[in-house]
Amino acid sequence: MHNEHNSRLEFLITGGAGFIGSALVRHIINDTDYSVVNVDKLTYAGHLASLTSVENNPRYVFEKFDICDALELKRVFDQHQPDIVMHLAAESHVDRSIAGPADFIQTNIVGTYNLLEQSRVY
Protein backbone atom coordinates (compact mmCIF):
# COMPACT_ATOMS: atom_id res chain seq x y z
CA MET A 1 0.00 0.00 0.00
CA HIS A 2 1.88 3.02 -1.28
CA ASN A 3 -0.06 5.45 0.86
CA GLU A 4 0.15 3.86 4.27
CA HIS A 5 2.51 6.51 5.69
CA ASN A 6 0.44 9.54 4.79
CA SER A 7 -3.17 10.63 5.01
CA ARG A 8 -3.83 10.68 1.26
CA LEU A 9 -5.69 7.41 1.00
CA GLU A 10 -6.77 6.37 -2.51
CA PHE A 11 -10.30 4.97 -2.75
CA LEU A 12 -11.45 2.77 -5.62
CA ILE A 13 -15.23 3.20 -5.73
CA THR A 14 -17.45 1.29 -8.14
CA GLY A 15 -20.85 2.67 -9.07
CA GLY A 16 -19.83 6.18 -8.09
CA ALA A 17 -22.34 7.72 -10.49
CA GLY A 18 -25.26 5.99 -8.76
CA PHE A 19 -27.46 7.12 -5.89
CA ILE A 20 -25.29 6.01 -2.97
CA GLY A 21 -21.94 6.00 -4.80
CA SER A 22 -22.24 9.62 -5.93
CA ALA A 23 -23.00 10.80 -2.38
CA LEU A 24 -19.96 8.86 -1.18
CA VAL A 25 -17.69 10.32 -3.90
CA ARG A 26 -18.88 13.86 -3.16
CA HIS A 27 -18.28 13.35 0.56
CA ILE A 28 -14.76 11.98 0.14
CA ILE A 29 -13.64 14.64 -2.34
CA ASN A 30 -15.37 17.63 -0.78
CA ASP A 31 -14.92 16.79 2.93
CA THR A 32 -11.55 14.96 3.11
CA ASP A 33 -8.05 15.06 1.57
CA TYR A 34 -8.43 11.57 0.11
CA SER A 35 -8.45 10.63 -3.58
CA VAL A 36 -11.06 8.70 -5.55
CA VAL A 37 -11.06 6.66 -8.73
CA ASN A 38 -14.68 6.07 -9.72
CA VAL A 39 -15.41 3.05 -11.96
CA ASP A 40 -18.89 3.21 -13.47
CA LYS A 41 -20.24 2.07 -16.82
CA LEU A 42 -23.13 4.56 -16.69
CA THR A 43 -26.21 2.42 -17.03
CA TYR A 44 -29.63 4.10 -16.92
CA ALA A 45 -28.97 4.49 -13.16
CA GLY A 46 -25.68 6.38 -13.47
CA HIS A 47 -25.72 10.19 -13.70
CA LEU A 48 -22.59 12.29 -14.08
CA ALA A 49 -24.70 15.33 -13.20
CA SER A 50 -24.49 14.10 -9.58
CA LEU A 51 -20.72 14.61 -9.72
CA THR A 52 -20.32 18.13 -11.11
CA SER A 53 -19.04 19.39 -7.75
CA VAL A 54 -16.04 17.03 -7.95
CA GLU A 55 -15.43 16.51 -11.67
CA ASN A 56 -12.58 19.02 -11.97
CA ASN A 57 -10.91 18.14 -8.69
CA PRO A 58 -7.35 16.76 -9.22
CA ARG A 59 -8.03 14.10 -6.54
CA TYR A 60 -10.93 12.67 -8.60
CA VAL A 61 -10.65 10.37 -11.63
CA PHE A 62 -13.55 8.86 -13.59
CA GLU A 63 -13.08 5.52 -15.40
CA LYS A 64 -16.02 4.50 -17.58
CA PHE A 65 -16.16 0.74 -18.01
CA ASP A 66 -18.05 -2.41 -16.97
CA ILE A 67 -16.83 -4.21 -13.82
CA CYS A 68 -17.32 -7.45 -15.77
CA ASP A 69 -14.16 -6.43 -17.69
CA ALA A 70 -11.41 -8.05 -15.60
CA LEU A 71 -8.55 -6.64 -17.70
CA GLU A 72 -9.78 -3.09 -17.21
CA LEU A 73 -10.16 -3.68 -13.47
CA LYS A 74 -6.59 -5.01 -13.31
CA ARG A 75 -5.36 -1.94 -15.20
CA VAL A 76 -7.10 0.39 -12.72
CA PHE A 77 -5.63 -1.44 -9.70
CA ASP A 78 -2.14 -1.28 -11.26
CA GLN A 79 -2.49 2.35 -12.33
CA HIS A 80 -4.14 3.84 -9.24
CA GLN A 81 -2.81 1.55 -6.46
CA PRO A 82 -5.91 1.96 -4.25
CA ASP A 83 -5.80 1.54 -0.46
CA ILE A 84 -9.52 0.98 -0.01
CA VAL A 85 -12.17 -0.54 -2.30
CA MET A 86 -15.87 0.27 -1.91
CA HIS A 87 -18.25 -1.62 -4.20
CA LEU A 88 -21.48 0.24 -5.04
CA ALA A 89 -21.90 -0.77 -8.69
CA ALA A 90 -24.99 -2.94 -9.00
CA GLU A 91 -28.23 -3.63 -10.72
CA SER A 92 -30.30 -2.42 -7.82
CA HIS A 93 -33.97 -2.22 -8.77
CA VAL A 94 -35.97 -5.32 -7.90
CA ASP A 95 -38.70 -4.77 -10.50
CA ARG A 96 -36.05 -4.81 -13.24
CA SER A 97 -34.65 -8.12 -11.97
CA ILE A 98 -38.01 -9.75 -12.70
CA ALA A 99 -38.28 -8.28 -16.19
CA GLY A 100 -34.62 -8.90 -17.14
CA PRO A 101 -32.50 -10.96 -14.76
CA ALA A 102 -29.44 -11.36 -17.04
CA ASP A 103 -27.94 -7.94 -16.24
CA PHE A 104 -28.27 -8.75 -12.53
CA ILE A 105 -26.36 -12.01 -12.91
CA GLN A 106 -23.62 -10.26 -14.88
CA THR A 107 -23.07 -7.19 -12.72
CA ASN A 108 -24.01 -8.40 -9.25
CA ILE A 109 -22.42 -11.86 -9.48
CA VAL A 110 -19.81 -11.90 -12.27
CA GLY A 111 -18.80 -8.26 -11.75
CA THR A 112 -18.57 -8.65 -7.97
CA TYR A 113 -16.50 -11.80 -8.42
CA ASN A 114 -14.15 -9.91 -10.80
CA LEU A 115 -13.70 -7.11 -8.29
CA LEU A 116 -12.99 -9.53 -5.45
CA GLU A 117 -10.57 -11.53 -7.58
CA GLN A 118 -8.66 -8.47 -8.82
CA SER A 119 -8.53 -7.14 -5.24
CA ARG A 120 -7.04 -10.44 -4.08
CA VAL A 121 -4.47 -10.47 -6.89
CA TYR A 122 -3.52 -6.84 -6.18
Ligand SMILES: NC(=O)c1ccc[n+]([C@@H]2O[C@H](COP(=O)([O-])OP(=O)(O)OC[C@H]3O[C@@H](n4cnc5c(N)ncnc54)[C@H](O)[C@@H]3O)[C@@H](O)[C@H]2O)c1
Ligand atom coordinates in the same frame (compact mmCIF):
# COMPACT_ATOMS: atom_id res chain seq x y z
N1 LIG B 1 -30.48 2.94 -2.56
C1 LIG B 1 -30.76 2.31 -1.42
O1 LIG B 1 -31.64 2.73 -0.65
C2 LIG B 1 -29.99 1.09 -1.01
C3 LIG B 1 -30.23 0.52 0.24
C4 LIG B 1 -29.49 -0.60 0.63
C5 LIG B 1 -28.52 -1.13 -0.21
N2 LIG B 1 -28.31 -0.57 -1.42
C6 LIG B 1 -27.28 -1.17 -2.27
O2 LIG B 1 -26.23 -0.24 -2.51
C7 LIG B 1 -25.71 -0.44 -3.82
C8 LIG B 1 -25.84 0.86 -4.63
O3 LIG B 1 -27.20 1.26 -4.65
P1 LIG B 1 -27.69 2.56 -5.44
O4 LIG B 1 -29.04 2.89 -4.97
O5 LIG B 1 -26.63 3.62 -5.36
O6 LIG B 1 -27.77 1.99 -6.95
P2 LIG B 1 -27.96 2.77 -8.32
O7 LIG B 1 -28.73 1.85 -9.21
O8 LIG B 1 -28.44 4.17 -8.10
O9 LIG B 1 -26.44 2.92 -8.88
C9 LIG B 1 -25.71 1.83 -9.38
C10 LIG B 1 -24.53 2.38 -10.17
O10 LIG B 1 -23.76 1.25 -10.66
C11 LIG B 1 -23.43 1.48 -12.02
N3 LIG B 1 -23.29 0.17 -12.64
C12 LIG B 1 -24.27 -0.77 -12.83
N4 LIG B 1 -23.75 -1.85 -13.41
C13 LIG B 1 -22.43 -1.61 -13.60
C14 LIG B 1 -21.37 -2.38 -14.17
N5 LIG B 1 -21.59 -3.62 -14.64
N6 LIG B 1 -20.14 -1.85 -14.19
C15 LIG B 1 -19.91 -0.58 -13.70
N7 LIG B 1 -20.88 0.18 -13.16
C16 LIG B 1 -22.12 -0.33 -13.12
C17 LIG B 1 -24.59 2.28 -12.57
O11 LIG B 1 -24.21 3.01 -13.75
C18 LIG B 1 -24.92 3.21 -11.40
O12 LIG B 1 -24.17 4.40 -11.46
C19 LIG B 1 -26.52 -1.61 -4.43
O13 LIG B 1 -25.83 -2.81 -4.19
C20 LIG B 1 -27.81 -1.56 -3.63
O14 LIG B 1 -28.46 -2.82 -3.60
C21 LIG B 1 -29.01 0.54 -1.84
